[in-house]
Amino acid sequence: MLVIGENINASNKSVAEAIANRDREFLEGLARAQAEAGADFIDVNTGAGQGSVEDEIASMEWLVEIIQAATDKPLAIDSDVPHIIEAALRKYRGERLIINSVTAEPERLASIGTLAAEHQAWLVALAMGAEGIPKSVEQRLAACEQIMTYLSRLGMEAGQVLFDPLVLPISVDSSQGLVTLKTIEQIKSRYPAARTVMGLSNISYGLPNRKVINRAFLVMAAHAGLDAAILDPLDAKAMSFVKAADMLTGKDPFCKGYIRAYRKGAIVD
Amino acid sequence: MIDDILELIRENVVQGRITQEDEGMEEGMEGQPGVTELTEKALALGINIHDIINKGLTAGMELVGQKFDAKEYFIPDMLASGQAVGAAMEILEPHLAKSGIKTKGKIVVATVKGDLHDIGKNIVSILLRGAGYKVIDIGNDIDTQTIVDAIRTEKPQFLGLSALLTSTMMTMANTIQALDKAGLRDKVKVIVGGAPVSEEFAKSIGADGYGADGFGAVRIVKSLASDEDK
Numbered sequence: 396m397l398v399i400g401e402n403i404n405a406s407n408k409s410v411a412e413a414i415a416n417r418d419r420e421f422l423e424g425l426a427r428a429q430a431e432a433g434a435d436f437i438d439v440n441t442g443a444g445q446g447s448v449e450d451e452i453a454s455m456e457w458l459v460e461i462i463q464a465a466t467d468k469p470l471a472i473d474s475d476v477p478h479i480i481e482a483a484l485r486k487y488r489g490e491r492l493i494i495n496s497v498t499a500e501p502e503r504l505a506s507i508g509t510l511a512a513e514h515q516a517w518l519v520a521l522a523m524g525a526e527g528i529p530k531s532v533e534q535r536l537a538a539c540e541q542i543m544t545y546l547s548r549l550g551m552e553a554g555q556v557l558f559d560p561l562v563l564p565i566s567v568d569s570s571q572g573l574v575t576l577k578t579i580e581q582i583k584s585r586y587p588a589a590r591t592v593m594g595l596s597n598i599s600y601g602l603p604n605r606k607v608i609n610r611a612f613l614v615m616a617a618h619a620g621l622d623a624a625i626l627d628p629l630d631a632k633a634m635s636f637v638k639a640a641d642m643l644t645g646k647d648p649f650c651k652g653y654i655r656a657y658r659k660g661a662i663v664d
Numbered sequence: 665m666i667d668d669i670l671e672l673i674r675e676n677v678v679q680g681r682i683t684q685e686d687e688g689m690e691e692g693m694e695g696q697p698g699v700t701e702l703t704e705k706a707l708a709l710g711i712n713i714h715d716i717i718n719k720g721l722t723a724g725m726e727l728v729g730q731k732f733d734a735k736e737y738f739i740p741d742m743l744a745s746g747q748a749v750g751a752a753m754e755i756l757e758p759h760l761a762k763s764g765i766k767t768k769g770k771i772v773v774a775t776v777k778g779d780l781h782d783i784g785k786n787i788v789s790i791l792l793r794g795a796g797y798k799v800i801d802i803g804n805d806i807d808t809q810t811i812v813d814a815i816r817t818e819k820p821q822f823l824g825l826s827a828l829l830t831s832t833m834m835t836m837a838n839t840i841q842a843l844d845k846a847g848l849r850d851k852v853k854v855i856v857g858g859a860p861v862s863e864e865f866a867k868s869i870g871a872d873g874y875g876a877d878g879f880g881a882v883r884i885v886k887s888l889a890s891d892e893d894k
Binding site for chain 2: 526527528563564566567569600601602603
């Protein structure tokens, strides 16, 4: 499973401050620590629309530069604002890049989809349209269908698309765990070349001991066909479950990845 | 006997049990009557509807609120209790109309334009219904004019606005201004809530109140209600 390290996110207060103060050391350290912990991609999020777009563009350009100086890991640009994504693309020198994200809304597909197609980036596609997160599997698949049709016309291959099945809190609706898992299964059967990705922590909102729920859900999602997870790679237990899940779903021949991680002391009980 | 039934209603609201098949928050409650069976029984015994609501259902919901505030209860606990009260209110509604008891105030709730988040708003709706208010949920991503129109036609005592994004928070301010322009601002108390919203923000945009969470919203509505709507 691909791990997208979520820690450089401005919704986290200490990160927002570090970005505002241009605290290079702190943010480089965060990038390097995630890379060392086994992140395959480093997510970069510069804000939730609090400052001006100009500020956020400047922050994104700066962040992309300093993170690349700190690690060779490819980046995932976490924004749905075309100007901010363009800012990251201007500064990015790596080969592979994830743009996170687009929805089935045509104007977003036109702007962000075109950017991804032009730069041959991978694109995270949320299984939703203009009406918010659909409650049913069928509606989420309909959104995926619209997205794939549109992106194909732009010349993108299914292999460049990471579908996010979306996760709603189980505390609010007991059926939502299965809705997400079935959506993953269906996406994998309809678009075998496409990947699936999701953030795990939404599932446990409103419940105690959230990490237990997140880990259980990670393992179930791996079985359903999840290819990539957005998580905190510095959480050694979560990373241990990633390794175990890969092994248990036949993606780790002779259990070598798991055992290698164990020898490094990275499998935590 | 009457007090026993009301006590059982309270307990079962706290346990979040709608019918006798339901599990409780505690072990081994299956098979005992739930809130709907107890409410039917209370009606059959001729217990005053006002008492069923106030001493049974609402009192139970207040206990749930205390447990939630003390972090003993979690979101699913309060949703189960809220639904139990909602089911009981459905049973009582036809009798309420007949007995001429005035219901509590009416509240229109919406998530503002540009914001698709409905979880918080739905929780607030369930809890307000549980507290005995009539809630009209007009949905999420609702433009300002639609909200103003709803205030004009529904004539509620309260308007609850929700926003989960820093980018849509300001739309709540626009809504209050639009109510002002439409000459409706003094007709309705506006309460606001959502993750980025704070007490100070609520004040700065001229809202009447702020609810930090579902029970906070119920508290603020109660405190702002005129005596006849309490």
